[in-house]
Amino acid sequence: LTEGDAIARGANLTDKVNHTVFKTIQSLSTRLNARQNRLFTISTPVPEVINLTEKNLVNVLQRLMGDRVIAQIFRLEYDPGNLEPTLVPCYLSVPQDERENTFTIYNESMLASVSALESLLNNRTFAKKEEIVRDLEFDFKSERVPTPTEIPATIVDFLHVVHASKFPVLPTPEIINQGVADIRQELSRRGKVRNILNYGLMPIRPDEIIPRFESAGEFLAKKIVPTYRSKGNLKGELEAIHLEEQNYKSGEFIPQTAQFIARRAEAVKKTVSSEPGKGGRFRGSLSVETILSLAADANQKYDDLYQQETLKIYRDYREGLMKVSNDWRESILFFDTEEKQDIPPNAWKHLVEDMELIYGVWELPVGTQHVFVRRDPAVFRILVNGMSALGSQHRWQVLAMRQLLEENENEFRELFEDPEFITSYGRLLRQVYIDFMPWYHRMLLIVGIHWFMDSAFGIAKKKIQGQQSILRSGNEARTRELKQEREQERQQKISRLKDVTQGNQILEILDRFLMERAYIASLEEVRSELPEMDPRTFDRVIESQNFQLLRPGSNEGDTILLYPVDQEWRTRVARLRRVLERVEHDRSHDTRQMERLNRIRKFLARNADSRKAEPETAGSNPDEAYRKFGVEVEKVRKKERTDQPYLGE
Known part of the structure; x- marks a missing residue:
């Protein structure tokens, strides 16, 4: 309130001490003083009052605040010899100069605090990659949100000094919360920090953006994605992102981009956070939130680097x-x-x-x-x-x-x-x-x-x-x-990559049937799990990725889909044999499952015989070996289509 309004409301400004302290505060309440850290504080002398102790001054300030003629705010100062800022409570009133107001004075004081914190941040040493990764690793292993002291290379907490216990007069929560929020916002606007959801403020300098982003991206790929890949439809989403990334990279003269790492992080966050009880934070959130917070800055950096290279x-x-x-x-x-x-x-x-x-x-x-x-x-x-x-x-x-x-x-x-x-x-x-x-x-x-x-x-x-x-x-x-030739080559490469990605989707469905449910699926049952893939595409991928089809004979049922003949064929066959044993001992399966089981076993037996008949040569090309094996498999498949069924049970 103004002095006149306060007196009209019953404020006791006739007391000499009250009035003198108020006038001292009012004389210092200017934007310039706020900018130069010269607002009234508990240590500011009041020359006209003799023997004014700090305790008495606090009582006077409390009375003046109760009469609403002054307000208590704060500023932060930084001494390069210290590791954290210093809180300085200060006081202001409605200024004598009508061209000024309390809001602009408060704003100048907050800006002075921000400048002090900028000096603190600029004096910090650059975080090394191993320190950043150590923080990400700690967060990944922690079931709770780490404190800033546990991840010091990533999160700073210099605003913890703004605490009610450090004020001469107990401040309202609004004063502290609003001041801290204003400082955070201005630091973020100046690009000095990024607010990492659930964790706090990350200090950021231009030269730190790419190292932090790429460290988090590498950690996402090595630790986070393998941990959560099997949840929901995350694997399919990641494969779709990978396909788009390869499509992007197939272009000529393209800048590096942050978008695909950011999309992977977003996909992980969406999938894991949607699980019951997970809430906003999960193990590894720090790497995800770091990526999402820095993606736009990293993208701009990549564009700038590309422009510098071309220049x-x-x-x-x-x-x-x-x-x-x-x-x-x-x-x-x-x-x-x-x-x-x-x-x-x-x-x-x-x-x-x-x-x-x-x-x-x-x-x-x-x-x-x-x-x-x-x-x-x-x-x-x-x-x-x-x-x-x-x-x-x-x-x-x-x-x-x-x-x-x-x-x-x-x-x-x-x-x-x-x-x-x-x-x-x-x-x-x-x-x-x-x-x-x-x-x-x-x-x-x-x-x-x-x-x-x-x-x-x-x-x-x-x-x-x-x-x-x-x-x-x-x-x-x-x-x-x-x-046109180059574009055709690019499109063919994209098509091959798309076939591989869609082949992986089919493999995922096949694994789900066989490994998780111990169920031998038909071709149509696998197809029905991928309604978004049109039938022609499905058939093309089956052929291009060398999936094996056991087509029915005259007395048999559906076409059975088996794994492709590639470098993982032996490993998958070993797993498949174990699954067949589970199917055989599971009495809940119907006769159709047993019929499919017998067909697969005899198919594998024939293929094993054909491999034994194939002479092995030292130093032979493994890809050539799988090609020859595929030829033998194709011979068996042709025989199935022309002979009586080889499984006559």
């Missing part, structure tokens, strides 16, 4: 061209189509758009050549003098240079006003044009007759232009074909 490529090429050299080979740059494709698009765009460079193309039978030179007449003098020694197979470089010069002729008029340059340039062009002149013109040149030179040059230029037009069409067509 470096551009600058390296540019610096080579801008360097003054008398060697003509260092003054011009050629890229063929394949070399151009190896340069990131952003770097190429910078090169082409650089106003200090001249860019052009020249068509050859083998493809397009991209040409760059420095935009400097001195460069063309060096090129003309140096290219005169080129052999016939490289004379196209002269024509490419000539095209750049003629397309920018208005910029280089001084060259065409220089008799020495004109003579050298004309001599160089004659060496090249002679291959494009009619035979009779070449004969005249041999005998030293030059009067026809202008018309001969004109004929040569037209011939060159015609060739360039034809070559351009062919090269553009080849470039389109090359792009």
Whole structure:
């Protein structure tokens, strides 16, 4: 309240001590004093009151607060020699200057506290990777939320000093809670900390973002995902994310991204948190929440790094061209189509758009050549003098240079006003044009007759232009074909990856039937567990991933789906045999299960016999061995389709 309002409400400001302390507080209640940590505190002298003890001052402050003429707030200060900040309770009133108010003074005090905490954070040592991983490991093994002292490389708790017991006058909870919340919010806004859900504040500096994010990502992959993979539909979600990640990585010149690690973390959090009794925190939450808190920052860092890398490529090429050299080979740059494709698009765009460079193309039978030179007449003098020694197979470089010069002729008029340059340039062009002149013109040149030179040059230029037009069409067509081929290869790779991912989904269903339920499933029973996979895709994946099908004979039931023939075939067969024993001894199974069991056993027996008949060679390729085994399996499958059923029970 203002002094007048407070008196009107019965405040006792006529007491000399009360009034003097109030006036002292009021005189210091300015934004500047708040910014400079000069608001009234318990240690501020009150010169007009003699022998005012701290205890008496506290009583006065309590009375003034009760009369609502002053308010108690706090600020935080930091001494570089300490490990934590110091709490300083302070007091303010409605300021004398009507241009100021208590809110702006409070805000300045909070900003001063934030600046002090920034100094504290900046003086912290950078967390090492092993320290970060140690915190993640501790959290993973802990059944409860670790305290900040248990995970010190990850979480800081410098706001614990803001405690009611440290105030001269007991503050209201709202004062503490609001002040702490405002400081947290401003530190987060300045990018100094991240609020890690359920844990607290993580200090973060620009150079720490990637190490923290990647450490948490690696821990997620190595420890968290294997622990929770089998819960709910997490395995399927992770495989779908993996497929999209591989699709993304199949593109060319793409920056690293944080999105797939973040999506895995989100999938784990959603799956585990949905379990009854789990709530918001589970073992390993710290790595998950770290990833989710830093994903946007990490993504921006990855983009920045990618831009820096592409800019470096551009600058390296540019610096080579801008360097003054008398060697003509260092003054011009050629890229063929394949070399151009190896340069990131952003770097190429910078090169082409650089106003200090001249860019052009020249068509050859083998493809397009991209040409760059420095935009400097001195460069063309060096090129003309140096290219005169080129052999016939490289004379196209002269024509490419000539095209750049003629397309920018208005910029280089001084060259065409220089008799020495004109003579050298004309001599160089004659060496090249002679291959494009009619035979009779070449004969005249041999005998030293030059009067026809202008018309001969004109004929040569037209011939060159015609060739360039034809070559351009062919090269553009080849470039389109090359792009289509590369895109087809990319799509085929994506398709193969998708088949593998969907094959893993089928394997998961098959494992669930066999290993968890000890149930021999038919092809259609497995298919019914994947309603989102259309029948054609399902059949294609079964074939492409080498799943084994036991098709029914005339007296048998359904088609049985078995594991694919691959490097894990032996391991899976051993597990399958144990499952068959469980099925055999389970009296709850019907006759259909027993019929399927017998068919599988005889199928495995036949395949074992075929492997025994296959001679083993030392040092043979294991993939070749599985290929041969697959051939033998296919023979058995063909026999099943043509003979009477080999299981006649």
